[in-house]
Amino acid sequence: MTFTVSRALANYPNRFDPGSLAELAPELRSTIERRINVLGPGYSLIYREPVGFVSGRGAHLFDAEGNDFLDAYNNVPCVGHCHPHVVEAVDRQMATLNTNTRYVQNNLVEYAERLVATFPVELSRVTFACSGSEANDLAVRVARFYTGHEGIVVTRYAYHGITRETASFSPHLGTGSPLGPNVRLIEPPDPRLVPAGTTLAEYMREQVRGAIADLERHGHGLAALITDNAHTSDGIFTDPVGYLQVMIDEAHAAGGIYIADEVQSGFARLGESMWGFQRHDVVPDIVTMGKPMANGLPLSGVVFRPEVSDEFGRNVRYFNTFGGSSVPIAAAAAVLDVLETEGVAERVLATGTALREGLREILAESEHVAEVRGAGLYIGVEIVTHRDNGTPDRSRTEAVINALRDQRILINGTGIGVNVLKIRPPLAFTFDDVGRFLDTFAPIARTHL
Amino acid sequence: MTFTVSRALANYPNRFDPGSLAELAPELRSTIERRINVLGPGYSLIYREPVGFVSGRGAHLFDAEGNDFLDAYNNVPCVGHCHPHVVEAVDRQMATLNTNTRYVQNNLVEYAERLVATFPVELSRVTFACSGSEANDLAVRVARFYTGHEGIVVTRYAYHGITRETASFSPHLGTGSPLGPNVRLIEPPDPRLVPAGTTLAEYMREQVRGAIADLERHGHGLAALITDNAHTSDGIFTDPVGYLQVMIDEAHAAGGIYIADEVQSGFARLGESMWGFQRHDVVPDIVTMGKPMANGLPLSGVVFRPEVSDEFGRNVRYFNTFGGSSVPIAAAAAVLDVLETEGVAERVLATGTALREGLREILAESEHVAEVRGAGLYIGVEIVTHRDNGTPDRSRTEAVINALRDQRILINGTGIGVNVLKIRPPLAFTFDDVGRFLDTFAPIARTHL
Known part of the structure; x- marks a missing residue:
């Protein structure tokens, strides 16, 4: 069975490419093959290595092995997973x-x-x-x-x-x-x-x-x-x-x-x-x-x-x-x-500011970051081939997204050039979560940005 | 405050007419007035005297006084309310x-x-x-x-x-x-x-x-x-x-x-x-x-x-x-x-047949019923001014619907002439429920049909 990336998803950030199914572990591969067979080519997964979870709490999602993923992407569970x-x-x-x-x-x-x-x-x-x-x-x-x-x-x-x-x-x-x-x-x-x-x-x-x-x-x-x-x-x-x-x-x-x-x-x-x-x-x-x-x-x-x-x-x-x-x-x-x-709006203002300021500090010297922007817990990091030319760098953006995923932090991308990190955690995101995000992000930024 | 029936609902069966708010008990009236104020004229209630519930089970809905309404209308809770x-x-x-x-x-x-x-x-x-x-x-x-x-x-x-x-x-x-x-x-x-x-x-x-x-x-x-x-x-x-x-x-x-x-x-x-x-x-x-x-x-x-x-x-x-x-x-x-x-399809076939046959028996002599029809638990009773002319009789249809509601049985109407009783209970409807429906329906049919 072979699958190809659908054209509908060509400009969709960070999609999983079904052409790389062979690289996945057998069980995951089997589930995804069954999924493609029954849901068809219109359904997309995200990340180079797709991820699935068995439980969630606050801004955390847990996979079948009990690994704790920090969810910095999902806005739907706004007051936290399974509040x-x-x-x-x-x-x-x-x-x-x-x-x-x-x-x-x-x-x-x-x-x-x-x-x-x-x-x-x-x-x-x-x-x-x-x-x-x-x-x-x-x-x-x-x-x-x-x-x-x-x-x-x-x-x-x-x-x-x-x-x-x-x-x-x-x-x-x-x-x-x-x-x-x-x-x-x-x-x-x-x-x-x-x-x-x-x-x-x-x-x-x-x-x-x-x-x-x-x-x-x-x-x-x-x-x-x-x-x-x-x-x-x-x-x-x-x-x-x-x-x-x-x-x-x-x-x-x-x-x-x-x-x-x-x-x-x-x-x-x-x-x-x-x-x-x-x-x-x-x-x-x-x-x-x-x-x-x-x-x-x-x-x-x-x-x-x-x-x-x-x-x-x-x-x-x-x-x-x-x-x-x-x-x-x-x-x-x-x-x-x-x-x-829970005074969520006030907390969002504070955690969002801390997260943005932390990102700006980490990225201050980066040649590949045009801007860190956003308000509250909706944050964008615009990635370019060089800050002097402002050319969107989609592949670098997707590399960062997947490097974070490999370190169990979930974000995605957005923007006309698919070159903006989209950081949009549940509003339950705490200052501890901000700390973990920045600690994980810093070495990835040193490598990729 | 005055309210009028919206034109959008002119052909909607069995709608509540906000013009008759004054006839309702004070507490119900107050809730409906608040409802109209916040939801606007596009939201409709059904029945001459609208009804609200506090709990449900099987094909039964219970109001705040504990009255047991037989639900012969709602298809959404198909395996029964709160299964x-x-x-x-x-x-x-x-x-x-x-x-x-x-x-x-x-x-x-x-x-x-x-x-x-x-x-x-x-x-x-x-x-x-x-x-x-x-x-x-x-x-x-x-x-x-x-x-x-x-x-x-x-x-x-x-x-x-x-x-x-x-x-x-x-x-x-x-x-x-x-x-x-x-x-x-x-x-x-x-x-x-x-x-x-x-x-x-x-x-x-x-x-x-x-x-x-x-x-x-x-x-x-x-x-x-x-x-x-x-x-x-x-x-x-x-x-x-x-x-x-x-x-x-x-x-x-x-x-x-x-x-x-x-x-x-x-x-x-x-x-x-x-x-x-x-x-x-x-x-x-x-x-x-x-x-x-x-x-x-x-x-x-x-x-x-x-x-x-x-x-x-x-x-x-x-x-x-x-x-x-x-x-x-x-x-x-x-x-x-x-x-x-639960073998639901088989039960639906049997309860539906029993309900239709019971209705046909009750209505065999009626001059105002053109047809009892349907399959499974989707049943229609077509009501006309006289069975010889087949002219839709909307007001008689709505009278039956509301008489049933007053006896705590919920149905509604349908059809181009708004003259067909729509009997569409949860599939959890039992033979006891069929019996209660027919026992309640028979005297209403004698009066109205």
Whole structure:
């Protein structure tokens, strides 16, 4: 049996190449062969030597031999793998009741109110779904209904989902997945792209203006500007903040709305605030969220200004069987409990700062590192052939990722050039974990960077 | 505060009318008002007097006062509310590990193999997602990629999902949700529609042929014919079987494929077989499944002929964060255990037959019942103003649904005329439950039917 790397994954960072199956231990090889046979070529594993786990706790994953891997990559188990408070809440709800939103559920109403209370007062309605893809799909349906327009503006390498609709404005999926005719791309807020004599805000404003003009020229109009405010698939651009309001102003002036995709940047990931857009001091029209919402149980949400969503709600039936059912909601409520009682945002701010500062210290002299950036526990290290030329160095990036994996630390890559280390641990990451990460990273950096 | 019924729900059976909030007990009223405020007008409750529960077991749901409601409606908790084997599997997995498909997971491979083994050998690949909507959305993406065509043929009142794409071929969502320009509707396989001198199979074949011709005339071509083989939103049409192969032949002749949407009819719901299409002795090109798959945890699946899916998999990246993660897969494996060890399909065949026969006996003399139909535990009772004229009687249908609810039995309605009682209990429904249902139904039938 021979397998080849799929073209769909050519630009996917750090994928496992099935062509190297023969190099793996027999048992692992056999499992992966069975996996490829039943799941097909569309499923990807990561790392040159794929890894599997049997248990997890906090920011740690354990393999069958009991080896302790430090998880510096998974954002879904945000309060930590198998957090006891979440496990207990799910166990209790599973044994009691799991029904849908067509029945009166107190826990649904209570959670919805708690969630909405974490937003500016203008954002007072929530709809639940299962995945970030479903959340963004619904957000855009509402945007189109509300504005009467079809056009979408996203950043050059954005990822917003895998439904047909959301894939049509997810350039990150690569050339195998075509963009919609109504989709326009702008550059991410990378300060290095700003022409001399202007500001980041003006640069972003001009880009939005140009994209809208082109959409209008083609008869689409603007339905929505959508951004992930950590620009994670573009390469992680979190700072400086403050450019977002003028982009929103342009969207509004064209009769469009602004959707903040908080699937990556929400739930205290960036440390300073619950939601990424809050760092910019703006109020979106719609906010979408997903991955960490229920610490791994499938749940996503869309929060709306009521004036944007209510007419859609009155005219278009939307019932999501699992979205808002009792068990995922119980898990999500437990996540909010932990975020509040453990002071997670403050800890994230502190551990994130320590991790970034440690990385900067280790990498200060490196010729192959263009930048260490990020906010909270979303950190990017941009790797280049030489800091003087800024040319993306994908192979060096993947070498570092795999060297860390061999030392039992899990990260991955991102960015248009697939040359940015993506360091995005569970928010349960402790100062001890920061120490272990830096201690392991330092000698690898000396070798590779 | 005043609320009005949303237009989106005008054709939704048995919805609660927020205009009658004042008639409810203060505590229930207060919860529903809070619910409307935070969830908006798009969320619907069912029954004239909405109902909420605090626990569930088997086919029974219990309210805060301890009243025992017989659940003859919910298909999601297929092996029963809070089935201990599923609860235990989820508890164990929650406390141990919940990761995604980018790591090697033995339980994922094992479940995928078990699931695929329930299909004809031609269907050997599976992809996991979160919801039936995501499953159908992916199925159609693959169909378009494989065929190079855009057209979709579904039945007149079909429901296939709530992503933008799947909503575009879900006429059941009503006039607020527009169909795609590439979508054509055919009548469901209601034997009463077949013109004299022809057969149901010929009638369905001619309809598919006509729809394809029109799609081709408009330049769309046929990507996929999609059917729910219990035609549940069309009004529940399960029999006679045997017409499906000629429909598939027409689809293939036009270069399209056939997708069996088994979200409603799968997992032994129809009693005789694991999958609804098996009653027709056909082999689909793609099969989608969802709701009962993990007994209430969000999980769905798409099973493919490899020749249909592999090129898509090689060219289009598809990663579903929650789809196939450890906890939903553990729940789904536990569901398969129960289906096998409890002999669920055989029981469903027997309880379903007993329930249908009991209903037919009770309703034999009714002037307002056109038909009692269905298979396994998917049963429809079609209610008309008079059996001689066949005119749908929606208000009588809703009166029966609410009279049953007042006697603590849960069902709902369906059908193009919203005039078919939809009786679709958890597969855990016992002969005792059948007895209670019929004992409660008989006097209500005497009053209303």
